[in-house]
Amino acid sequence: MNSPKLIKYLSSNLGIDEAELLVLIAEYPIKKVKRDEFLLRANEFSKHTFFIEKGLLRQYSIDSKGKEHTISFAPENWFVSDRESVYFNSSSAYFIQAIEVSEIVMIDQAFINLLSEKLPRFTEFNNKLLHNHIRHLQNRIHMLLSSNAEERYLEFVKMYPDILLRVPQTMVASYLGITPESLSRVRKELAQKNFRK
């Protein structure tokens, strides 16, 4: 069945038929965005969590020296949001921008209420998602504190197998907290170890 990715995602995680979900979720707030278009800018207030149907988003900040720091990439089937702004109603410190032409499901509180109301297992599942997200953030803090550039890189490609081919190296370096030169060195060393003609 050629239903939207979010429907497939909820169907497989909640064990509910896609057809049934499509009836329950009549209003499907999808937004098409161009490459480089912003879904959120620093100092704005955000009301949405974004689910990526198609394309790729990046969440990042820009420091006082103009340097970018990538918090996360969000390819197909991922969620991204600035929880501080959405849930604590403060202005955002982050930019969320499309790196590719994208299709985004704009999830607001009303949509979450609708899902919670109509899908009995959703709240439990949403809780699990939250814990999973915290686990991911915990790992990320730990990697940034304790791991070297190669270890961070290998963890990155395990989690995002195709991102390296979709974004400039500078963005990957800014996610890993290393310089683009260090990223090149890591990749060169790995190639020297693994390349077989």
Next chain:
Amino acid sequence: MIMTTKTVELIASPRAPHFVGDGFRVHNFIPSGFRLDMQRMSPFLMLDYNSTYTFPPSDKPKGVGVHPHKGFETVTIAYKGRVAHHDSSGGGGVIGEGDIQWMTAAKGVLHKEYHEEEWSKTGGDFQMVQLWVNLPAKDKKSDPKYQAIKHKDVPVYQLPEGAGNIEVIAGKYKDTKGAASTFTPVHMFNARLTKGGTADFQFPKNYNTVLLVLEGSIVVNEKEKTLTNHLALMANDGENFKIEASEDALVLVLSGEPINEPIAAQGPFVMNTRAELIEAFNDYNIGKFGYLED
């Protein structure tokens, strides 16, 4: 055996162009065009057409940085402009005007393609076709190789009555054999016709066939007008068709036997299964394709 006409299934207009890197401004026909998906068009997986576009002079050559390919062949036909390429095994070269580069990526290469340095400094008209041709499963793990084919080495069939000529890049036209070797049957010709000139073609019914009009305009089978930068998709309903040039014309003719195997394609990799695709990404990420400076 009675031969029947291969009719036109549809004529595709060029889609809005997009840039590949900053050096190739292309209209994609395969696989994004209507009824031009990879399964339908097998063995042709991708056809990007850089219609004539004038690049201003640039000291820094424009192009596409380091990227991998695995599981298929890339064919670059340079009609106008020159491209330099380099790969991770130390290979490299220049694709000059009229030249063809047939690169068998097979088990994997890492390469980059830029406007050739001297050409870039003067800039000018740029017109190219890049094709991806699939490999059968048994050849996807073979060693990478190049066929660098100079324009002067492409065999030419002279059409009668000054109608023009057929450059045979691959396959066979009448008795003239093509310059390139292929893994599965593929015919690839440049038909250069003078106004009013005609040429007839014959391919097996099941061969997937398209005509890309690069210059001028043509009429297919005496009824289907196909304009510059348009592509005619031929139906799999017969063997023979004929084209006539309404004005001086250059037409890229592609016809290939479909490879009836599953296709798992993502980004620059085309394999048979999802698992092989994941392996390709992993191999690339950990350096198994080698290393090449940008």
